[in-house]
Amino acid sequence: MRYIAIRFVRSLVTLWLVVTLVFFGMRLAGDPIRIMLGDTASPADIARVREAYGLDQPFVVQYVKYSANVAQGDFGNSLSERRPVTDVLRERLPATLQLTVLSMLIALLIGIPAGLIAAVRRNSAIDRLIIAVTFVGQAVPGFFIAILFITLFAVTWGLLPSSGRGDWRYLVMPVAALVWGDLASIARITRVSVLEVLNADYVRTARAKGLRRNQVLIWHVIRNALVPVLTMLGFMLAGTVAGAIVVENVFAWPGMGRVLQNAVLKRDFPLIQAVVMLIGIAVVIVNLLVDMVYGIVDPRIGKP
């Protein structure tokens, strides 16, 4: 418990640091109001809008106010959409969650067995094939796979819609493109980790005391080999979110990735801050959960 509490406090500090860095970075960037209103705006208008957004006050005052508001779940108003940031997020977050969660699940469901098979049948044809696929997976970015998908399945054969969000047919290509990005790393990590466990003493002992091969695999190998895979979940989420930013763009998927891209183009700082913060929170939460599950899977961890 103490271990998890320490991790939790560390995570909070991490998030606070991220918010602070982004906040001061944004304020260095020049005048968002001028960008928002364009070159034709009169100085009086600029002053009025600046006051309305509270940007006329000193940095430190703005920072304290902002932190207090964020702590209460209020991210201020979006400069480009002219409505509360939380409204924008509430509208767009489900679409991104749908994409990322589904992709991660599918990637785990395919990647772990693939890595396991490759390790158990080491140096066989199927091992080589899986390794080859992971190499290609690492080298080809999701956005290019997405383009190839569109060319084949939407443009050439007309099987799937090429953009937008709707029934399951709209999900197939974006999810496949995101799964593509995760699959290689999961399969590789599983394979390496299973190989290591297969060489461990307790596996040899289990075999020596006469347990069947499959029993050893299920009770000893898989359970221990999954710990490193578990560790990767936080990184994997970060990676999937990174992939989603680009993949959402390709498929005109109305999620957070598009929000972030547009916010960056329009220098909509309150919106950018909120999106960054949200991604940070998601990764931190997943890492915390991973830490908790850790203690259950491997009792050695977490005891000082």
Added chain:
Amino acid sequence: MRMWKTLRRAPWSIRLALLALLAVVLMAVFSPIVAPYNPEAQDLLGRLASPGSTSTLSGYHLLGTDALGRDIFSRVIYGARVSITFAVLGTVVGLVIGTLLGLIAGYVGGRIDHAIMFLVDVQQSIPFIVLCLVAIAIFGNSQTVLIPLIGLAGWEGYARYARAGGLAARNSQYVLASQAMGASPAQIVLRHVLPNAVAPIIVVATLNVTGVILLESSLSFLGLGVQPPTPTWGSMISDGRQYLGSAWWMAVMPGAAMIITTLSVTLVGDWIRDMMDPTIRQR
């Protein structure tokens, strides 16, 4: 000589990858000589010409032309220039910064170690491309901003390996000996600790190159990277999106160039890792 021997023993896939890389690098360095046309020259009568066709006005186009009648082969060659520049400069930036921080963390230890490792933690909770987008919103996307920015990608990987090297060295006999002889901390770190930590760092660097190339392409693809009219693979793929039905080569050709490059780098990087890590080689 030893290098040559290792090369001759390399499997055919590695030799092929090395050849491909050599070709890409040569294309990047000698773009003006290799490219058949000016990459920005338009031929509005020869728009969207298919690969291998000849336009009456602008001549033969090996990989076809794009929506403005620009020669795709020439643009792919100039695009290599952007990718290779970022791959090389970007890797060096991240390697130097990450390694220095890691060495300091490992060798000095204590609070400084905690602070640096905390930064590594923070970095890992935000995807790097998101940090890039934030930085681009703040500082704009000129090349002077983009190269160091993209270069930072992967610094935390170098830092962790360098830190491990620093930690190991701190407790070693040879460092104790040079301390006893009165060497300064900077001398010890650069002359004794660094050389011993360098092998894993080189491996991380080769594996990181792919990431740098793909990051630059992704940003260009989003329209937030290197700006037109400079041709980049990412922006060419993005431009080709509207013409997937009528002129697939606009997106596929630069994509193929990118894949050949990243696949070769990945293969070579993996091979270098196997060469440098005897425990893996035995497997």
